[in-house]
Amino acid sequence: MRISRVKTLRLSYPYYLTILLCIMFVFSASLSYYILINDQCNCSGPVNQIKYTTPSRKKLISTKHKLAILVPYRNRFEELLDFVPxxxxxxxxxxxxxxxIVLNQIDQYRFNRASLLNAGFLETRDNYDYIAMHDVDLLPLNMNLSYKYPEQPFHVAAPTLHPRYHYDKFIGGILLINRKHFELVNGLSNRYWGWGLEDDEFYVRLKDAHLNITRPVNITTGTNDTFRHIHGKDRKRDTAKxxxxxxVTRRRDRQTGLHDVKYEIFGRKRMExxxxxxIVINVKLHCDLTATPWCNCDKKAETNNSANKKKT
Structure with missing residues (x-):
């Protein structure tokens, strides 16, 4: 009798094991289904306050052309803090x-916007298809002001839109130009130390090369709300002559330009x-005191130059 009962139990064990496995399978499947259909965000705050990681800027690019924003710069730190972001x-x-790309002039001479742009172009032309000659104190407010690749020089800060300068030949502030055209006109003149007139001379270069200067169209804003001009009234421009x-600077310059700009680079820094x-590039410009003695307008320099002329 004892032997018979043990035999019966041994024969029943696989049967009960199979039933147990079936029950566990059904329970697991039911639990997974319940979790799936009731999956919700267990967040500590409202959904609209969740911060998502912004995709990399490079993933947002849809154009094949690359732009170098060249910003001639000296001692304009507060404007730069606004400009870059x-x-x-x-x-x-x-x-x-x-x-x-900020072109930071670190020499002792007067500011030379044109030479800085020439130097910036030479330092970047192998990696960029076009440049923006961009003042640090001028910010576009209208999103319809396009910075796309220009087939012809494109003056973003048109005289009908700029808050300050409204004459027809004005091409300062923000100008887009492709690499081929900038090289065609030999860049800008290097004779313009101090403030002003280098863009007027560049206008003549573009016209002499039979390039068509284009400007924004169908812009509904005007001179008061197309740009933000952040140049403070207390900041004095170096207008000395x-x-x-x-x-010399009232005439078209046919001698100097991209081919003969003299400068040294004292470091490149990537910042945020x-x-x-x-990218900040420290640029030290060189001045030929014989050709452009006005790169330094202090009285001592002028006196010495006059004495040298008399000796000659």
């Missing part, structure tokens, strides 16, 4: 492939301002 957002929204500067990337 603002332009990064503005151009990213237009899906432009770009870098902001010394030696024979006035006489409010998470917006910027």
């Amino acid at each position: 603002y332009m990064n957002n503005f151009l990213s929204n237009q899906r432009i492939n770009f870098d902001i 010394c030696f024979n500067q006035r006489e 301002i409010e998470d917006s990337p910027v």
Whole structure:
């Protein structure tokens, strides 16, 4: 009798094991289904307060051309703090492939916007298809102001839109030009030390090369709300004219330009301002005191130059 009962139990064990496995399978499947249909965010705050990681700017690019924003610069730190984050957002929204490159003049001479742009172009032309000659104190407010690749020179800060300068030949502030055309006109003149007139001379270069300067169309904003001009009234412009500067710089310069700009690079730094990337290039310009003595307009320099002329 004892032997018979043990045999019966041994024969029943596989049967009960099979039933147990079936029950476990059904329970697991039911639990998984319940979790799936009731899956919800167990967040600590409202859904609209969840912060998502912004996609990389490079993933947003839809254009094959790359833009170098060349910013001639000296001692304008507060404007730069506004400029870099603002332009990064503005151009990213237009899906432009770009870098902001600040050309920081570190020599003792007067500011030379044109030579800085020439130097900046030479330092970047192998990696960019077009440049923006961009003032640090001028911010576009209207998103319809396009920074796309220009087939012809494109003056973004048109005289009908700029808050300050309204004459027809004005091409300052913000000008886009492709690499081929900038090389065609030999860049800008290197004779313009101090403030002003280098863009007027560049206008003549573009016209002499039979290039068509284009400007924004169908812009509904005007001179008061198309740009933000952040140049403070307390900041004085270097408008001094010394030696024979006035006489020389009123004429078209056919001698100097991209081919003969003299400069040295004293470092390149990649920085971020409010998470917006910027490249700062320290540029030391060289001045030929014989050709352009007005690169230094202090009285001592002018006196010495006059004495040298008398000796000659």
